[in-house]
Amino acid sequence: MRHPTMLQTGDIDWKAIRVLLFSGDDAFRFLVRQTFRKLNVREILSTSVSADATPMMGQAPDIALLDPDGDLAMAEAFLQRVRKADVEMPVLLVGASTDKPMLARLLPLGLEGIVPKRVSGHELTHRVGETLKKPKRMAVPVVQPVSPLDLPVVQASPPPPPPPAPAPPVPVTVGTVEIPACANPVLPAALAPAARSAGYVPPPSLVGRRGGGKLDDGDIVAGQASVKRDYALVDDEDDAARRLAEKRKARWLEELARQGKTPKKGKDVAALDVSAIVAAHALWLVSQGGDGQRAVFNTMDLGGADLSGAVLANASFRQTDLSDAYLAQSRLDGADFRYAVLAAAQISGANLGVAQLRHADLRLANLEGASLRGADLSGGRLAGAKLAGADFAGAVLMGCDLRAADLSKVENLTQGQVEKTLCDLETRLPPGLIRPVKDT
Numbered sequence: 001m002r003h004p005t006m007l008q009t010g011d012i013d014w015k016a017i018r019v020l021l022f023s024g025d026d027a028f029r030f031l032v033r034q035t036f037r038k039l040n041v042r043e044i045l046s047t048s049v050s051a052d053a054t055p056m057m058g059q060a061p062d063i064a065l066l067d068p069d070g071d072l073a074m075a076e077a078f079l080q081r082v083r084k085a086d087v088e089m090p091v092l093l094v095g096a097s098t099d100k101p102m103l104a105r106l107l108p109l110g111l112e113g114i115v116p117k118r119v120s121g122h123e124l125t126h127r128v129g130e131t132l133k134k135p136k137r138m139a140v141p142v143v144q145p146v147s148p149l150d151l152p153v154v155q156a157s158p159p160p161p162p163p164p165a166p167a168p169p170v171p172v173t174v175g176t177v178e179i180p181a182c183a184n185p186v187l188p189a190a191l192a193p194a195a196r197s198a199g200y201v202p203p204p205s206l207v208g209r210r211g212g213g214k215l216d217d218g219d220i221v222a223g224q225a226s227v228k229r230d231y232a233l234v235d236d237e238d239d240a241a242r243r244l245a246e247k248r249k250a251r252w253l254e255e256l257a258r259q260g261k262t263p264k265k266g267k268d269v270a271a272l273d274v275s276a277i278v279a280a281h282a283l284w285l286v287s288q289g290g291d292g293q294r295a296v297f298n299t300m301d302l303g304g305a306d307l308s309g310a311v312l313a314n315a316s317f318r319q320t321d322l323s324d325a326y327l328a329q330s331r332l333d334g335a336d337f338r339y340a341v342l343a344a345a346q347i348s349g350a351n352l353g354v355a356q357l358r359h360a361d362l363r364l365a366n367l368e369g370a371s372l373r374g375a376d377l378s379g380g381r382l383a384g385a386k387l388a389g390a391d392f393a394g395a396v397l398m399g400c401d402l403r404a405a406d407l408s409k410v411e412n413l414t415q416g417q418v419e420k421t422l423c424d425l426e427t428r429l430p431p432g433l434i435r436p437v438k439d440t
Helices: 026-037 050-057 072-085 100-109 121-133 189-197 217-258 274-286
Strands: 018-023 043-047 063-067 091-094 113-115 172-174 177-179
Touching (some): 018 026, 018 050, 018 072, 026 043, 026 121, 050 072, 063 121, 072 100, 091 121, 113 121
Parallel strands (some): 018 063, 063 091, 091 113
Antiparallel strands (some): 172 177
């Protein structure tokens, strides 16, 4: 096995390299993140959602690692987006080289190599370094055309017999009026009483119907009413979602009031057009960095700002004061919150997947139902935070302050994650987990 230090003497400047990673395997994403952080790479862009490839390619990654992890369709969609943005960037597939169905779908899109799934950090570094220095596209197997002479002869089955002809319609006489014979008789409403007295009972759908396939005024009015009802349903759903968001915010304000707190008003909130920045960031994401502008709030005072439901994936909040901010249901995956202050912030239901939260202050924050999958919380503070339903799968908690924190109802937290955290007697962990033993 080769050691990564062999590569550091070469021509690779790891500090300038951006690595793009697609994988639904939290353990593998952790391995990649830790491996390349030791080399001080410029950035690691990690995701498990194919749509994220578009904004991430706007940051000009140098190489991509593609791990289908059982979801081949998602991996294929991710690679298609990558190739749409850059047909030359090297891509290493993580998987078995014997998986022919996988290779048949991904090889035509362009791969520079295959890395086994069970790979050490040293070997992974070597393979990535080799590919960066000498990228070589793997050949796509040529499918040999099948000769018509090689095809088996299939005897044509005889055509099915034609269906029997329907019985001819019989004319109906009602009193002195004869109803013509036809396949679908339409009985005028005026003749319906006489028909019933003569023993002829037509289907209800035929009474009073007009022929010729034309709509009368009543049909048009009914159709317009149906369309109006459809639009009304959409409006009702929007109104319901808006009312629910308003109720959530009202409950949050009431809770702060019960605690004797008034939401902080940051000095940069009034002077900053937050909605315009969010809109420009959305355009930046969609255009792969070609239009709009990435949202950068570094060192700002945004205490009490309302960013609920905002799409701010990969935005930068480094050293930003977001005390008492309202971030419920926001998309903040991949965002940079290093050294940010999020004390007493409302972040319930937000997506913080693979976000950088090193040394972030999350004391008394509401993170109920939030996704922290793969997030880096090293050195962060969670004392007193509400964490019920928060997903900690693959999260890095090294040196995280969990004193007086209630994690009894969080999801996907493991003993290995809490071993290097700071806990006290007030720290509550899920069933089966124990507080780390302090060194004596």
